[in-house]
Structures are given as C-alpha cells and as structure tokens.
Amino acid sequence: MLSKCANPECSEIFRYLHEGKIFYLAPTPDVQIAMGMLHPALYQRFWLCARCAREMTVTWGGTQAKVVRLSVPEAPLPPSVPKDEIGRRRSRARAASAGREDG
Numbered sequence: 001m002l003s004k005c006a007n008p009e010c011s012e013i014f015r016y017l018h019e020g021k022i023f024y025l026a027p028t029p030d031v032q033i034a035m036g037m038l039h040p041a042l043y044q045r046f047w048l049c050a051r052c053a054r055e056m057t058v059t060w061g062g063t064q065a066k067v068v069r070l071s072v073p074e075a076p077l078p079p080s081v082p083k084d085e086i087g088r089r090r091s092r093a094r095a096a097s098a099g100r101e102d103g
Contacts, residue, residue, distance in 0.1 A: 005049040007067045012049035021053035034063040
C-alpha cells in the first residue's frame with residue numbers, strides 16, 4: 001500500500017489520487033531474477049507528491065526502485081549575429097537617418 005512520497009527526503013503522506021503522481025513499474029529482468037519470478041506478474045507502485053513529481057521520477061536501478069531528478073533541457077542559445085552584419089546594419093541606419101528630414 002502506498003503511504004508516503006517515494007522520495008526518502010520527503011515526508012508527504014499519500015491521501016488522494018489527484019495529488020501527486022503514481023508510478024506503475026513493471027519488473028525488469030534483473031528484478032525477476034532476484035525475486036525468482038518466471039513471468040512479470042508483480043508490478044510495483046510508487047507515489048511522488050506533487051512537489052517531488054515536478055522535479056523527479058521513479059525508475060528501476062538494478063533490483064531496487066530509485067527516485068532520480070528529471071533532466072532539465074537547456075534553453076537554446078540565441079543565434080549569434082556576425083560582427084560584419086552588425087557593421088552593415090549600423091551603416092544602413094546612419095544612411096537612413098541622414099536622408100530623413102527633421103522638421
């Protein structure tokens with residue numbers, strides 16, 4: 001039975017299905033061998049509270065379930081503008097402002 005968050009550093013108690021995230025993990029071959037199972041009949045269930053589920057997931061680590069941090073995708077870097085393009089843009093801006101009448 002699920003009773004608390006699977007994150008060992010969290011003490012949040014499981015109360016409602018709509019709070020957090022339940023993980024339903026099928027046994028890996030390593031787990032099956034360790035438990036002496038011939039077929040994957042036993043599935044493990046784990047629950048992470050809403051706060052932990054935003055940052056973590058539950059996976060098999062060998063024969064034990066592990067709570068691991070989600071990888072954060074890096075934001076793409078903005079495309080760089082070549083220095084010669086910056087010079088051309090300034091020249092065009094100066095030329096455009098020189099022909100402008102202020103009046």
